[in-house]
Amino acid sequence: MGTITESNIIQVDFGGDDRPKYVVVESAVRAAIARGDLTPGTRLPPVRDLAWRIGVTPGTIARAYARLTDSGELEAQVGRGTFVAEPSGPAPIYREFQALEVDSTPHNTGGDVYEVNLLSPHLPSVGQARLIRDLLKEVAEDPPSGMMHYPSFASERPARAAAAQFLSHPSLGPVEADDIALTHGGQHGIAMVMQSVLTGRRPVVLVEELTYPGFRRMAETMRAEVVPIAMDSDGLRPDALEAAARQVDAQLLCTSPEVHNPTARVTPEARRREIVAVARETNLQILEDDCYRMEPGPLPSYRLLAPERTWHIASIAKTITPALRLGFAIAPSGRQVALRRAAEYNSFGMATPLSDLMARLLVHPDLPELMDETRRMVSTYAEAAADILSGYDLVWRQDVSFLWLTLPVGWRASAFCRAAEAAGVKLRAAEEYAGRDTNAPHAVRFAINAGVSLDSFRSAIRRLKELLDNPQGGLDV
Template sequence: MGTNWQPQLSDTGTPKYKALMHAIRSGIDNQSLAPGDKLPPVRDLAWRLGITPGTVARAYSGLTDDGTLVAEVGRGTFVAEPKAIPPDYFPIEADSVEHNAGGDGYAVNMISPHLPSVGQARLIRQLLAQIAEDPPSGIMHYPSRQNMQPARAAAARFLSQAPLGRFTEEDVVLAHGGQNAIILIMQTVLCGRRPTVLVEELCYPGFRRAADLMRAEVIPVAMDAHGLRPDALEAAAQRHQAQMLFTSAEVHNPTCLFTPAERRAEIVEVARRCDLQILEDDCYRIGPSQAPAYRMLAPERGWYVASLSKSVTPALRVGFALAPEEQSMALRRAAESSFFGLATPISDLVAALLSHPGLDELMDKVRRQSGDYIQAALNVLGGHDVKWRQDVPFLWLTLPPGWRTSAFCQAAAKQGVQVRSAEDFASRDAASPHAVRLAVNAGVSLASFEAAMQRLRRLLDNPPEGIGV
């Protein structure tokens, strides 16, 4: 058969690349494809099936990774010999890393989330080894839009799971993590000697650090149970002639709040009346989106940032930025003027990682195991005022009467548990609530994490004498 082989794709609602992988395996099983047969070239098969070349390349890549196919540089892709085909399709093993077993006395850092290691480190090592053998973008050239095209295309597929409005791979800007993406957007939007930006009254501290770099004034805006209050937003925007709003609507950091679609629509109306650009930080969401992003609701002023830090690993420092439809070119220029582009081996890794057929399974495992830690925390702290979501890797704990935040953080540290104060999320001159954020640390065993929760519970149940009530 070889290059004349023509598969039939099943229409079962599964992604087309998975349907093609199934068709190739079926072809091998029914002997219409034999060991050593050459598969059709990517573009040829894509044209014949009426699908994109990227879809065919993703299917070929997945089958090459699991040993079903063999790719030879300059020759093509071939059916592997039977001995190269493992009995199971793409088994993903947990990474062989040492976890701190710990115990009641073990120190647990809950300042920032520590993701569970479920196979992503092993996969990244394998992909890095393949790239080192034959780097698709080479290692002797500057980054360019051409050699980063596969990474942008893979990122576009990755981002397409969220309701972001219209965009193509040409609109995706690759950044050195979510924080870098935020700074790029600020460089694109802000103007004047002392621009003003608006933030939620409790917000991700990186917003303020980025604003400091841009010499921008930061104004906090009051919130309620649904996020930003539209009346407070409009008053602040008019009073300070603000240019931009920073917000985390899907997963508010640090309170776990979610801004529903109705409230988002009200905020968009305010933004249009006050000519505000809206930057949405979606880096903490590891589950499905629950409402349309601001980029979809307000395509003329919605900017979007995401990253791999909370769903795969923070080590790679890979972020994604999308501009409003008419400002994509300006955002690209900001990135190219700042750093030309990601290092080519990293962009090659991004393309391979985000196109890998096992990535969805890995992210599901990360989400489930993070949820196990959240549940363990709730089992211990459930009697106190805790805000949480099963698909968010932190909890927001309002302290009971008798505890002040600084005293509780110091007492927790003495018990071997580091937590993050509400003061870290408030503006410098604002009165912050007596609350702390507890991030999931899946780098320690579940037993150690639960023991740390027990130590916090004992503190919560026994506030210092003479304070509070």
């Protein structure tokens, strides 16, 4: 990311142009972005520098920058400057899953500090990549579904049967192959459920006040209103859920009871039963996101507690690999046809080579051992972080690939994230999981990045500890 210093990149010509000068400057910057001269992430000249170069007042440049920032073409970062923003529109969901293999890039300090990306989990490679490559070769040489036909519900049945076996656990309840729709990852499963459930011109979706951003963004894509529900240490508050459901005539509740994202907490069974009672009383459907669970838990799922209204979403992204974009959606009793229709209307189904791969991968005899080793390594990294940050308000679990850190007095989440990035560590502020009208706590979420060495990971966590031990003083002005 560089800074624009050449005066000819932003070409401003006031001659014969009757528009206000700030509008002319605004158009010139916009044109430079359109030409590709100013690419996303480029830092623009400071206001006074550009004003001096083109012969206008600093106020003219400041107003042009402000208008471009309001329209989303520029982004102002406090204390750093003004930058060309990413293409306009909501932040893409895929940023939640960016590749994190950065173990060898020196960061600012003579080569002894490395940038470590802890934005999203990165699984260790313990042999699953080799297994997938071998199975892909088998599928390519002799594809059971052929290579010249559209996918169909019938052709996907071996993959769905394998998925039913893969997902089978007492906490989930009985799962048959025909209950499952194959999805292109968990986010696609969320989209399919919302397409199956939401009706009317302005449906209402309820989410936890801190929640996975994909719930909100997909609901907004469906032109739904998103209403956050207050939480306590056990998860959603039943009284707040019931009040909101009745007040706004909500249709769907999106929740993650087994591994809440971002706080890593689990919703106790008693609270789950209270939530189910409210859902039945107010006729709410439940979308249960189970994508972060690395191994089956002992508590009954919402699907087991309320099979008539729970839509269960899972994927292999946090247990095997996110690269294949393979996931599963399970419909409530009697709603399988609606979910199947959503899958067919979206894409006719999963590409046949992928469904053939899934049919072999999910029941391969080597897979359980590989998944156990993955969990063991994630646990090793999580324990290392917890040991270094001992004494701080940290929520972590051995089978969860991220941690939740409440910051000590003196730190705000956004400031802490900026300081951490300056120290070569990227993490997420609580604000990223809160709605616009929700007061986010001063907390951060950071993920296990097992794509870097354990030593590099420990070094990154020690840098976070150094920041925590020395909170910022003074006031931001």
